Amino acid sequence: MDVLMELFKYFYVDELFCLFNDVIHQFPLLLKKGNLQLHVRHIDAYFRKHILPNIEINNVISIRIKNMYHMAPVNLGQFNQVHLLILQNVTALNWPSDFPTNLKSLAIYARSKDREAVFKQALSLDNIERLEFNSPFLHFHDCHDILTKPSTIKHLMFNSQRCFIDYQFLLNNMPHLETLRSTNTYYPHRFNTNLGTFTCLRTIDLICKHVDIDAMISFLTNIASNSLRRCRLINISSSLSTHIAIVLIS
Structure with a gap:
């Protein structure tokens, strides 16, 4: 038995x-x-x-x-x-x-047209610590919305054919964020430089396209200057060329 x-x-x-x-x-x-x-x-x-x-x-x-x-x-x-x-x-x-x-862990495969509404609903759930969000196209535009209550999510992963991250929205609504991962992140160096600072973000792991590595490292280390311990950027500039930047902060 x-x-x-x-x-x-x-x-x-x-x-x-x-x-x-x-x-x-x-x-x-x-x-x-x-x-x-x-x-x-x-x-x-x-x-x-x-x-x-x-x-x-x-x-x-x-x-x-x-x-x-x-x-x-x-x-x-x-x-x-x-x-x-x-x-x-x-x-x-x-x-x-x-x-x-x-x-504790939630993985969502959302239709592209509903990505923003579904993402906000996921953030509103209580006690969730890990969210994996999948959609063919992830572009949340410039969003300064502040949700009714802060999200409890600590680990966030975006999987998409084309992903644009809105750091301002994450700063506004995810104060406990410790890990940020993303695939196919487009133009991640196009950002607002007047953002606040993540206080708990320790790990950033982004697979990027069309990225200025130096500018991106500077940006990421600034928005998580008090907490960041590991930052990995993989820049896919063409089918034949891949550049990897790994920043370890002690």
Whole structure:
């Protein structure tokens, strides 16, 4: 039995039902054991009807929803032990009404046209420490908006085919930011030089295009002068040429 319980850790819960429900006698009882960690990758009609009633909700530690438009009407807030939530095909219209209370890491794949609205909604969540934000095009324009309450996010990652970072918006709304990472960051040296200073930002890791390395290093070290410990810039200027600047600050 211990071997089975160890094996279960490597499958999503819907896979477990498909593989073992008709093979192991009273299989759902095994899924209610207190020390079994479960991973969910679909919250659809089948999950709601056949799986959810047969599992211990507090055993679920991660949820992945591949298409928010196909999500069944299930309250995510009931999954109190979920620490990782991945949402794909997210728009302002299908944003969940409830989230797990103890959620720490959130990964979002947002439609480009809804990127700003979805990003602001993600920042408004309580207790989130890590946010990975994915969208084909990330351009937040010049935004001086101040949200209702500061974000709790400490680690922020942007993944996009083309990303423009608004440092002023981050300064206004993410006082606890410790790590900033981004891929395909365009024109990161076009910035307002009259910005404030991050007080907790320790690590910056940007893959850039069309960047003036010297100007960018100067800018980044200034906006995080009191806290920055590691800064890595990779400048992709062409398909054949890549320049890497790594700044370690003691």
